[in-house]
Amino acid sequence: MKAKHQRLTLIGLALLALIAAGLLAAWALRNQASYFYLPEQMASDPPAVGQAVRLGGMVQTGSLQTLADGVTIKFLVTGKGDSAVPVRFSGIVPDLFEEGSGVVAEGSIGPDGTFVASNLLAKHDENYIPRELEGMSEMQAAKVAEETTVGLQ
Structure with a gap:
């Protein structure tokens, strides 16, 4: 076999192996995908029961209840x-x-139609200030941040 044919064969095999690896990875990760739903989408086209998804929106004022166990x-x-x-x-x-x-x-x-959450991620707006820095001026906050980073170096 000529060198040119050997190179073409090797390139073809490498391409075939790369495509096979990509398909295998996609097949293995098919159940790991977590789709994002808004409440409107959840109401109009809900996911299958038990399918892992993410639900994003605002916590309705007055709806938060702590159950008797104190954890739920x-x-x-x-x-x-x-x-x-x-x-x-x-x-x-x-x-x-x-x-x-x-x-x-x-x-x-x-x-029963209730979204059973395994993890909660709280979101904040662009005006978020950590509790430790609330009430400080910009100069004071910068000084605290500088003192914090000096210890890390």
């Missing part, structure tokens, strides 16, 4: 429309989580 909370997630999705979460709630704030809940829809 229930609340409603709303979007731009009138739709609201009931959510149940058991675990440690993020510090920034509160009524009227943004939230991304990771989990799945239960048989």
